[in-house]
Amino acid sequence: MVQMWTPVKLPLGNQSYLQDITVYLLRTETGVMLIDSGLNLPSSYETLTNLLVQEGYLPEQIEALLLTHYHLDHSGLALPLQEKFSIPVHIHKNDREVLEFFKKHAGSYTDYVEKFFNTFGIPEQTLMRIKRELEPFKKLLVGPSEMQVLKEGQKFETVSGNIEAVFTPGHTPGHVSFMYTKDRILFGGDFLLAKELPHVGLFPHTQQYNPLKDYINSLQKVRDLQIDVILPSHGAVIREPQRRIADVYGFIQNKIADIYRLLKKGPLTVMQICDRGFGPERDALSYFFLLTLSLAYIRYLKEEKMITSRRKKTGILFMA
Numbered sequence: 136m137v138q139m140w141t142p143v144k145l146p147l148g149n150q151s152y153l154q155d156i157t158v159y160l161l162r163t164e165t166g167v168m169l170i171d172s173g174l175n176l177p178s179s180y181e182t183l184t185n186l187l188v189q190e191g192y193l194p195e196q197i198e199a200l201l202l203t204h205y206h207l208d209h210s211g212l213a214l215p216l217q218e219k220f221s222i223p224v225h226i227h228k229n230d231r232e233v234l235e236f237f238k239k240h241a242g243s244y245t246d247y248v249e250k251f252f253n254t255f256g257i258p259e260q261t262l263m264r265i266k267r268e269l270e271p272f273k274k275l276l277v278g279p280s281e282m283q284v285l286k287e288g289q290k291f292e293t294v295s296g297n298i299e300a301v302f303t304p305g306h307t308p309g310h311v312s313f314m315y316t317k318d319r320i321l322f323g324g325d326f327l328l329a330k331e332l333p334h335v336g337l338f339p340h341t342q343q344y345n346p347l348k349d350y351i352n353s354l355q356k357v358r359d360l361q362i363d364v365i366l367p368s369h370g371a372v373i374r375e376p377q378r379r380i381a382d383v384y385g386f387i388q389n390k391i392a393d394i395y396r397l398l399k400k401g402p403l404t405v406m407q408i409c410d411r412g413f414g415p416e417r418d419a420l421s422y423f424f425l426l427t428l429s430l431a432y433i434r435y436l437k438e439e440k441m442i443t444s445r446r447k448k449t450g451i452l453f454m455a
Contacts, residue, residue: 138162139295139315140322142366143186145173147208156208156368159322160187162294166196170313170322171203171368175211175275183212195220201291201300203324204307205230205237205278209368213279225285227302229344230309234278236340241276244339245269251339252426255405256450264419285311298322303357305350306333308341312357319363326353327379329371332386336427337434347387347435354384394432398442398455405429408453 141160159170167187173179184194200222202210213224226234240247245266252262290297296317303312303326313322325333335350358380365373373379394412397403403411409422409429433453436442445452 139293140366141186141190143183145179145182145212146176147174148176148178157366158183158368159366160190160192161291161298163198163292164294166198167192168199168201168291168293169197170201171209171324172200172212172216174208175214179212180215197222199291200224200279201285201311201313202226202230203312203322203326203368204310205233206307206325207272207275209324210234210278211275214277217279217281223283224279224281225283225289227286227304227309227311228284229304230307231282231284233308233340234282237276237278241273244273244276247339248423251342254451255430256447257406257426261406261419261422265423268418268420268423301357301360303353304344305335305346305353308344308346308349310353314360314362319361321357321360321362321365321376323357323365323367323373325368326357327365327373327376327383328367328369329373329379331370332383334424334428335431336424337430338427345431345434345438347431348438351384351387354380391432391435395436395441395455398436398453402445402452402454404450404452405433408433 139162142157143160144155144157146155156173158173161168161170173183187194197216197220200213200216202213202224205226216222217224237244248269249262249266285300287300287302289300296315298313298315301312301314304310306325310324310326312324312326327333335346337346358377362376365376367373394408397408397411405426409425413425413428437444442453442455
């Protein structure tokens with residue numbers, strides 16, 4: 136029997152601290168589908184199209200792109216592939232909204248970042264460094280022009296059975312994994328990684344969500360599905376998903392308790408929570424993500440009514 140899927144490693148160049156991303160080629164009766172597309176780089180496009188040819192397919196035989204989430208390394212190549220071959224792109228409505236926001240505001244996105252962090256009293260000098268680091272990514276923010284809404288439980292037929300969409304938000308508000316029900320395999324995107332902790336942050340474009348609560352719920356949801364193997368987008372295959380889920384869940388619960396204890400000692404700003412809870416400032420881009428991570432924990436603690444906040448002229452103080 137022909138294996139239903141083939142992993143394809145695509146380069147990320149210097150746009151990520153990760154070396155590559157694995158997208159998955161799924162065989163159908165008449166062509167292929169792709170889970171994720173890779174970053175919009177010439178080297179990624181060339182690698183993908185060359186491997187398709189090696190596997191006996193032409194790019195125009197891609198019948199659908201199934202995006203786990205909106206991040207650039209997952210959705211970037213969807214735009215040129217769609218423009219050249221009219222490929223339907225499927226993504227959850229929450230992440231489609233993010234890509235539509237970027238389409239309208241990519242050029243001014245760093246201004247949104249500045250306004251967002253200004254609310255919390257982040258110093259102007261820090262904000263300027265973050266904006267400079269984000270500037271090169273603005274040109275990569277635009278996603279595909281047309282996107283079909285991907286729904287929980289939606290099925291896609293392959294040569295050896297269906298895969299089914301499983302809503303696993305947290306890493307992004309619309310993150311979706313795909314379960315190959317026949318063998319209890321999950322194509323997990325960035326839902327769970329073997330060594331890294333998936334980033335769960337609160338951003339200017341996701342302010343209405345509680346990403347950490349979403350992610351905790353997703354961990355519990357996938358745990359209950361009794362998956363045997365998770366095929367992630369980065370790093371090694373996860374062959375003991377229950378153990379990895381338990382480890383990540385335990386880490387998050389310990390971090391929630393750590394931040395709560397910090398705030399029991401007295402009011403802190405976002406920067407103080409970030410520095411004491413997640414480590415001091417390093418390069419500006421890393422600090423940007425640590426700040427969004429801190430805000431995700433703050434949102435969770437606030438909605439669980441474990442902490443409160445007080446606005447001052449210089450920003451917002453948080454306290455337990």
